[in-house]
Amino acid sequence: MVQVRSPQPVNTDGSIDLGRWLDHLQTMVPALDRKVLLEACEYARSADERVKTPEGSWGNGASSHIIGLEIAEILASLKLDQDSLVAAVLYRSVREDKITLADVRQRFGPVVGKLIEGVLRMAAISASLNPRESLVLGTQVQVENLRKMLIAMVDDVRVALIKLAERTCAIRAVKNASGERRRKVAREVFDIYAPLAHRLGIGHIKWELEDVSFRYLEPEQYKQIANLLHERRVDRDLYITHVVQQLKNALADSDIKAEVKGRAKHIYSIWRKMQKKGLQFSQIHDVRAVRVMVPEVRDCYTTLGTVHSLWRHIPKEFDDYIANPKENGYRSLHTAVIGPEGKVLEVQIRTHDMHEEAELGVCAHWRYKGADVSNGPSHYEEKISWLRQVLEWHEELGDIGGLAEQLRVDIEPDRVYVFTPDGHAIDLPKGATPLDFAYRVHTEIGHGCRGAKVNGRIVPLSYSLQTGEQVEIIASKQGTPSRDWLNSNLGYVTTSRARAKIVHWFKLQARDQNVAAGKIMLERELARLDTPSVDYERLAEKANLKTAEDLFAALGAADLRLTHVVNLAQQLVEPAERGTDQFEFIPRRSSTTTTSRPGRRDDIQIQGVGNLLTQIARCCQPLPGDPIVGYITLGRGVTIHRQDCANALQLAGREPERMIQVNWGPVPEKTYPVEIFIRAYDRAGLLRDISQVLLNEKINVITVNTQSNKEDSTATMALTIEIPGLDALGRLLGRISQLPNIIDARRHRTAS
Template sequence: MVQVRAQQPVNTDGSINLEAWLDHVLKMDPALEREPLKDACEFARTAEQRCLEGREAPAEGAPSTFRTGLEIAEILADLKLDQDSLVAALLYRGVRLNQISLEQVQKHFGAVVSKLIEGVLRMAAISASLNPRESLVLNAQSQVENLRKMLVAMVDDVRVALIKLAERTCAIREVKNGSEEKRRRVAREVFDIYAPLAHRLGIGHIKWELEDLSFRYLEPEQYKQIAKLLHERRLDREQFIENVVQQLKQALADNGIQGEITGRAKHIYSIWRKMQRKGLEFSQIYDVRAVRILVPEIRDCYTALGIVHTLWRHIPKEFDDYIANPKENGYRSLHTAVIGPDGKVLEVQIRTHAMHEEAELGVCAHWRYKGTDVKSTSSHYEEKISWLRQVLEWHEELGDIGGLAEQLRVDIEPDRVYVFTPDGHAIDLPKGSTPLDFAYRVHTEIGHGCRGAKVDGRIVPLNYSLQTGEQVEIITSKQGVPSRDWLNPNLGYITTSRARAKIVHWFKLQARDQNVAAGKAMLERELSRLDLPPVDYERLAEKANLKTPDDMFAALGAGDLRLAHVVTLAQQLVEPDRGAEQLDLIPRRFGGAAKPGRRGDIQIQGVGNLLTQIAGCCQPLPGDPIVGYITQGRGVTIHRQDCANALQLASREPERIIQVSWGPAPVQTYPVDILIRAYDRSGLLRDVSQVLLNERINVLAANTLSNKEDSTAQMVLTIEIPGLDALGRLLARIAQLPNIIEARRQRSS
């Protein structure tokens, strides 16, 4: 559930009771000093009053910069941040709204506070990069530069990120009474950037609040539905938890363990995410009824776990030991699910008091300042700062704004695999990682020179999916260089953004002529395999928003342009009017008169009941970043965000640009013939069938013929396929089988 805002103490006339507020903050953290905080409060309040003199009264409900500063400071005091951080928080909104200058801050409160505020101001660049209306009219290179400065500020002093997190927490609390457009804009920014950042820094209670509030505004119906289900069962659940707590207290006391047991808060977004990820109903979610046990020592955690499993039956596959294998953000705890009293499922979390403090405060629990020098008391703090530095390095290599949210969201899901180097060092990777991901995780040059891999002593393909506990050895060559096939998502060689960034960066450094030749060969090979007619490369480059075909080939060769995207554009050029076999993400039979809020079975959300139509200039596909333009009499036209016409419209009439998004669409499939030629061998048909099974492809017809003279076999299969991406992936998988000569699409007669 979202956190309820605490009311600030007020005098009888409605003004803030500053002395009472200071008492409250000092009680939260006695290490703080009263006078510097009081001076900052008075300075901020005076600056706001001075700016309001002679002006009209602010709109009712408009947030006061002074009161917001107090709220930000309260959040930071709860996180146990230092004196300078709280002073910077009290003054930040005033500086942002030009009520106070940085020169005044430096003169009255020192260079450290001034530098902190300057760093937080730089982080505001994130908002512009995520706001479609603003990003359409900003220069892309300036956005990249702003984001680099923001990341530098974060890495140099983590307090900057913490102040910004607190400020965004206040911002999303404040939009409750704002317009729907503003609620969604702030919620999207918070959800994409700041909730993952809070998670990555290990600040649990901030992360939960940001996720729940964002979910409330982005998916209001689903939020209300889960909230209603939680409320309906609240009384029964509270009675159940009370009985469980009493049993556990008695059992722990009987075994001489001093444990603190409480019911655990229920977070709506986490419940919804688990329902979506595992395809469960609300009644099947285990942690709706949950308790947390806090004990003094690590050994007490495992003793308490044994007691829990003695009291109630453990549910298989619902136990996680994050003490032995901590999460990437340093989180440690034991999680288990049992069949509790009355046959009801119960989740139990067990951790020490120190682990609980870190789960709630994260990086804040492990640092202290002397002036501006950070001195860590835990390796977890250094790991978090190291991660921020890696984000900066990857961002420098990619120069890609769109990848920032992906980088920050890495490891937001709990699934990780833990593998070992030949020397026994543990390496953790996202679930589904390959030996190539492992190689680039160890060292960039090992990744570049990778030519093979051994897992537990046996040779495995480079797209093998690693499992926890395996030992991985990378076989390298001094003359080895990356292969462009590694960037092909259909082949599954890499899954992590780090590995992709390193490979793309390597190709960017190569000669343009090599990239042009390689890109052209890649495209021609893929068009031939998919059996698409000859395409005009001049028109295709124009459709890809590039000046010349060589620019397009160079971008393909360097990895800046996805092959699947170019192939889809090529098909739109050469097969605009094909019937039932149109292999596009949008079936042609859906093309017709535009209907309110939808194109065929594709929902377009965020525009109410307005009439919508797809722009003919850029023809956005589901999954493309899109923006809406309000026309005169023809409803809302949907453009790609990078469409040249949309950019011009946004610069001339920004007030008519609105935020829209794709809704869910049913998967459509189409019959396609594929031809497979191979040297005949035993088990060939079985291997091809296994690939079709793994890709979940339905076969409508099959015809096989063996030629004894040249020992070859030919298969013609009629399959059902949802789109070009799926077809390309299937053909690539089949082509990797032993003895395959070619696998391509075949025209039906």
């Protein structure tokens, strides 16, 4: 739910009563130096009086002095130190050129000056974001500004916290601003600052930023859920009051000193759960929820037993984040039960320390010179380490979408935790490979990687790492990346971080090398898939490039995905194959709930508007898997463009109200028979290994025919398999090619 803040104390003349305001701050930060902070407030106020801004810095009538007090109040709730609060009070005045940074340094010291300078560097991102674009569609300017932001964050994490507080004030202040202004601020906050608050573990800031951003970006969805919550609020409040009292009595009988409160479910988290799991509002278990806070960890589990003895536990609705904390350090017990009146109820159980950490995150473990942290190692260093890992991107950040993935880890929570030879833990997405690990450790280790050992045993670079394994990279100082690493069919890298670094390396190479390498890559893949001769000039035109040489160069520099180009090639030869027994690698429409253009087999799902006539834009010709966006035409339904299409971007600029979100429909279940040919040096276990690959890829085998040649010790196999599409076939042949002793693995077309 959106936070409701208390108004600042005012004098009879309408000015802020700084004495009472400081009294309020001191309840949150007892060690506050009132004299220094009062001097900063007076300095900012006098600057406001000298330099007037009629509409206020955000167009809402608020002066930079008032905004500074609001920012400082948020930071005080996060328990920040004296220098941070002073910097917060003065920041907007410096930003609006009412006072100079040099004057701040002279009057309040170099630390305050450095903090303000860092926040000013982060502020560059606000100027570059387009309110109609997601961060995924960012420009090179945005990349550069994000780079500045990350550098500022790593210099001193307090800079990021001041900026978080400032953006919280900004999104609160745009309530009465224009729709475009609200969307601009909301887009920036939702894409960057809410995920950042999550990564730093600052729960109440994250929830407020998500809810308010959601209200401005998806107003209809927000109102719908808010109304559903409001309709049930009175009944829910009475119900929660009864549950809280019942639980308090039961815990008192068990001699547990507990604080029990009702907990409001945040609107955006309700919507996200409904979308992610395909649920109705009535199926959300944690709309009714209570939170229990106890003194000790052992009391958490005792309380859990009490809760389960009072009400029946719902299977598979229990999470122990105390034994297995979330990546951002969050710890708590979550359980769902059938409460009184047969209603589903969520219960969260945690200690008071855990609650403080959930609300304040990194701020709950503040470690600056002179700070005393007595409860052992904190998550503070881990979070700073994460920020530094993100900074390693600054040399090769060319993909904003990758950054969004790195920030918003809660979208894909499945992680694996592996160890370096020195015993340091590294977390990676599920399915990560030794190459992903190498690039996570250091760029040069990734570039020079020539092999890997897992638990002392040499494994392929495409090996899928598992939690608890120790990984050692075998690297060469003269080593360079292989272009095969970028072939998704071979499965060498799975993270956008590693891919971005490899792509960056190849972009630095000469164009002639890229042309030669790209041509070899494409010819080899087309030969393996037994695709008939392709006109490369036509193929380049289909990929929106001028010449075949441009196509090869783009492939060699990894600007184009090999699988994407192969799919285009298949479309070029497809008309000649109609009427034969060869299958088509284009998904067929598989659901009556999706719509498609007549004659087109690409399933397109239109979000939120039901069935509409759709057509594929000729300018960019998106393919299944490409990021897409819809444009509502006059009389011709919805035209589907790639998100990076120049025409679509121009239309979004001129008529944003006619752009709608679309995505590809579900992958069809239909499969097609294909014959593949494998030639290998004969050895024991060869057929078993190939069968294992087929099993891992979930490929059904119809027929197998094997022959051995004693003269040259080779074996040939002809297999007829059922395959869902061209991508799956390329991936399968890639996996088979990596087996020991394999000479050739390719698709075989029977003569018609």
